[in-house]
Amino acid sequence: EAGVAQSPRYKIIEKRQSVAFWCNPISGHATLYWYQQILGQGPKLLIQFQNNGVVDDSQLPKDRFSAERLKGVDSTLKIQPAKLEDSAVYLCASSPSGTGIYEQYFGPGTRLTVT
Amino acid sequence: AQRVTQPEKLLSVFKGAPVELKCNYSYSGSPELFWYVQYSRQRLQLLLRHISRESIKGFTADLNKGETSFHLKKPFAQEEDSAMYYCVTSGGYNKLIFGAGTRLAVHP
Numbered sequence: 528e529a530g531v532a533q534s535p536r537y538k539i540i541e542k543r544q545s546v547a548f549w550c551n552p553i554s555g556h557a558t559l560y561w562y563q564q565i566l567g568q569g570p571k572l573l574i575q576f577q578n579n580g581v582v583d584d585s586q587l588p589k590d591r592f593s594a595e596r597l598k599g600v601d602s603t604l605k606i607q608p609a610k611l612e613d614s615a616v617y618l619c620a621s622s623p624s625g626t627g628i629y630e631q632y633f634g635p636g637t638r639l640t641v642t
Numbered sequence: 643a644q645r646v647t648q649p650e651k652l653l654s655v656f657k658g659a660p661v662e663l664k665c666n667y668s669y670s671g672s673p674e675l676f677w678y679v680q681y682s683r684q685r686l687q688l689l690l691r692h693i694s695r696e697s698i699k700g701f702t703a704d705l706n707k708g709e710t711s712f713h714l715k716k717p718f719a720q721e722e723d724s725a726m727y728y729c730v731t732s733g734g735y736n737k738l739i740f741g742a743g744t745r746l747a748v749h750p
Contacts, residue, residue, distance in 0.1 A: 530685070531685075558736060560738075567651075567742070569728050569730075569740030569741050569742050569743050570686070570738075571740070572733075572737055572738065572739075575735070575736075575737060582735055583737055618686065622736060624736075628674050628691075628732050628736055630688045630691075631688070631736075631738060633685045633686040633687065634685065635685055
């Protein structure tokens with residue numbers, strides 16, 4: 528099966544600029560996640576979607592970050608305006624839905640550098 | 643709040659040596675625990691989960707509730723085991739909470 532797709536793979540922007548990342552999950556996976564991984568740390572969940580509804584966005588900095596999953600398939604994560612501390616790898620993951628804990632399948636990530 | 647701690651940033655061993663990657667968790671109930679791995683230039687992927695009680699690529703991990711630990715072990719390390727290993731717990735609703743990770747380097 529095709530894996531989780533993300534684009535772009537790399538992005539360099541200046542602070543105060545805006546940027547958007549795209550994710551296409553594995554076909555049929557109802558749950559989609561965006562993680563932020565800062566250098567030297569483990570991934571941190573930013574937002575979790577179940578179909579096109581938000582399950583958890585408690586760690587999303589909502590003053591500058593936004594995400595949407597229209598039609599319950601692919602998703603976009605946006606940062607506006609970017610800060611230096613937003614430099615990180617942004618990972619998208621997907622999993623089936625249902626009871627229990629399901630394996631999450633990760634994309635290759637987008638490496639963002641804010642200068 | 644649930645948390646996992648991986649005390650070692652780097653573990654360096656020689657091929658054939660035993661490996662133990664340490665993980666401690668904080669959770670008052672019955673935790674869901676996993677090990678995820680990222681090999682060089684590959685995606686983050688699930689290695690094993692505690693409820694399966696299985697051995698994957700020779701690795702095992704036993705949940706010790708008394709010590710609140712979930713250490714990952716392998717009796718004889720191989721060079722292809724070199725990777726970044728993350729201890730992970732579930733925060734409910736399939737939310738994953740990652741530790742900071744331990745880099746395992748296996749030298750020939």
